[in-house]
Amino acid sequence: MEIKLLGTGAADGIPAFFGESRVGEYARAYGGKDIRTRSAAIIDGHIKIDLGPDTFSQMITHGTRPSDWSGIFFTHSHDDHLCESELQYTLAPFTEEEFSPFTVYGNDAVLARIQARFPDWPFELVLTKSFESFDHQGYLVTPIQAFHRLEEDCHNFIFEFGGKAFLYAADTGYWREPTWEFLSDKKLDGVVFECTDGFKRSSYHGHMDAKEVVDATNRLVSMGCLLPGASVTTTHHGQAGDATHAELEAFLVPNGIQVGFDGVSIKL
Numbered sequence: 001m002e003i004k005l006l007g008t009g010a011a012d013g014i015p016a017f018f019g020e021s022r023v024g025e026y027a028r029a030y031g032g033k034d035i036r037t038r039s040a041a042i043i044d045g046h047i048k049i050d051l052g053p054d055t056f057s058q059m060i061t062h063g064t065r066p067s068d069w070s071g072i073f074f075t076h077s078h079d080d081h082l083c084e085s086e087l088q089y090t091l092a093p094f095t096e097e098e099f100s101p102f103t104v105y106g107n108d109a110v111l112a113r114i115q116a117r118f119p120d121w122p123f124e125l126v127l128t129k130s131f132e133s134f135d136h137q138g139y140l141v142t143p144i145q146a147f148h149r150l151e152e153d154c155h156n157f158i159f160e161f162g163g164k165a166f167l168y169a170a171d172t173g174y175w176r177e178p179t180w181e182f183l184s185d186k187k188l189d190g191v192v193f194e195c196t197d198g199f200k201r202s203s204y205h206g207h208m209d210a211k212e213v214v215d216a217t218n219r220l221v222s223m224g225c226l227l228p229g230a231s232v233t234t235t236h237h238g239q240a241g242d243a244t245h246a247e248l249e250a251f252l253v254p255n256g257i258q259v260g261f262d263g264v265s266i267k268l
């Protein structure tokens with residue numbers, strides 16, 4: 001499997017859409033890995049994770065082609081992950097297509113928003129529930145429950161294909177016990193963890209800071225869930241976390257964790 005992180009920013013991106021901060025100003029001045037568009041990823045060029053408001057720019061910058069997507073897998077309905085208005089450009093009058101080539105997977109909150117916006121459009125919508133696996137084109141997909149927006153069944157996803165298993169966890173929060181128990185017999189080749197709060201813990205329960213990413217990684221190791229050589233990479237960084245890419249690397253790399261950036265490719 002090859003996972004490309006198309007965006008690695010939190011809801012407001014870096015530099016933040018409106019707010020000012022040390023990290024945002026650093027990103028404006030130096031660019032590079034400190035510029036972070038809203039979080040999204042793609043696996044093997046056709047399994048799309050989330051459809052945020054930066055999808056169009058990510059398509060141009062990273063060469064993903066929406067007509068190649070076989071499925072869009074939504075983690076939850078927050079605006080930085082679900083920009084349903086973009087779906088309209090896949091069908092008439094914008095294209096000749098009668099049907100979109102991809103299946104849309106999401107929880108009830110995600111599907112309700114898409115149905116409200118497109119009540120008569122022929123999207124193939126599939127309801128996902130945490131801890132209930134399903135097949136998508138030979139990939140075994142398992143949503144697991146995040147500790148995030150409590151009003152809905154927010155997902156992280158395990159994708160298994162070709163003898164490899166990859167866990168995408170953004171937005172995550174520090175998982176509750178049912179999720180840890182479910183993971184206890186899993187063997188993972190790669191994990192992507194959100195690191196929204198960086199070095200500055202916020203009051204919101206539903207995100208992790210850098211220290212919690214280390215703690216969660218160590219817990220997976222102690223449970224035997226990370227296979228030898230497994231990669232752990234961060235995403236969903238917020239400017240309020242007050243950490244530049246280099247500062248995050250200085251803290252996380254010695255703990256065996258790579259700091260993600262827009263466009264990074266992870267090969268399992």
Ligand SMILES: [Zn+2]
Pocket residue numbers: 010011039078080081170171236
């Ligand atoms: Zn988010």
Ligand SMILES: [Zn+2]
Pocket residue numbers: 076078148149171
């Ligand atoms: Zn969220």
